Amino acid sequence: MIKAVIFDIDNTMYNFDRAHRTAMDALLDCGKKELGLEPELLGGLIKETQQKIISRLGMNDSAIHNRLIRFQCVLETLKDRDLTKALGMYHAYWDTILDVMKPEPGLTELISALHAAGISVGVGSDMTAYIQFQKLARLNVLKDMSFIVTSEEAGAEKPSAEFFRLCVEKAGCLPGECVFIGDSLKKDVEGAEAFGLHGIWYCPGENSPEGNGRIEAGRRITSFRDCLREDRILLGDYEVKRCLRD
DSSP, X not given: OOOXXXXXXXXXXXXXXXXXXXHHHHHHHHHHHHHOOOHHHHHXXXXXXXXXXXXXXXXXXGGGGOHHHHHHHHHHHHTOOOTXXXXXXXXXXXXXXXXXXXXXXXXXXXXXXXXHTTOEEEEEESSOHHHHHHHHHHTTOGGGOSEEEEHHHHTSOTTOHHHHHHXXXXXXXXXXXXXXXXXXXXXXXXXXXXXXOEEEEEOOXXXXXXXXXXXXXXXXXXXXXXXXXXXXXXXXXXXXXXXXXX
C-alpha cells in the first residue's frame, strides 16, 4: 500500500533545462555589463570554476550547486575585489529561473488528488534548501508539501543511502510504502530502489536514449495528467484509490 509520494524538483516539477537556458542568457548579459567579458569567455570561466569546486569538495556535497560560491570564485579568479558583483550575478541567474519556471502539466492537480486520497506528499531534491524552497513557493506547491529533504540537509547527494534514509524517516512509513518520482534514472529511480522505495521515472518525451533497455512502462510517467483517472491515481504500476471529492 502506498502511503507517501516523493517528488524530485528540477526537470520533474518544472522544466529546468528550458529555464536554465534563459537564466544563462541573463547571467552572461550581466557578466558582459558588469565584468566586460564576452559570453563565451565568461561561460568557459564558470565551467572551469565549477570543476575546481568539485575537485575541492567532491560530488557528494550540496555546496557544488551553490551559484553564489561559484560566482565568488569567478571573481577571485579574475582578481576582481568587488564581490557585490557576485550577488548581482546570483540574482541575474536565479531571479530569471524563478520568473520563467512553470509547473509541469497536471502536477498541481496530481498533488491535490494525492492529498485528497490521504497520501503524504513530499520533496526529495539535491541542492541547497533556500533556493529549492523558493522554487516550490513560485510553483505554488510549497504549502502542499508534508515534508522536504534537500541534499544540504541530508549531508549527501542522491543516490546515496543517507539521502533516501532521511526521506523515509520524514515520510513516517516503510520504504516499500513510498513512491519516489524523478527525472534521473541513476539518482532518482535506481537510488530510491536501492533503499527499498519504488522508483518512478518522469520522462515526458516519448523516447529517451537513457531509458532504452533499462526501464519498463510500469516504472515510467510520461504525463502527470495521465496519472489521474476517474476513480484512481496511477503512478506507473502503483495505484491509489482516488477520492472523488478532490
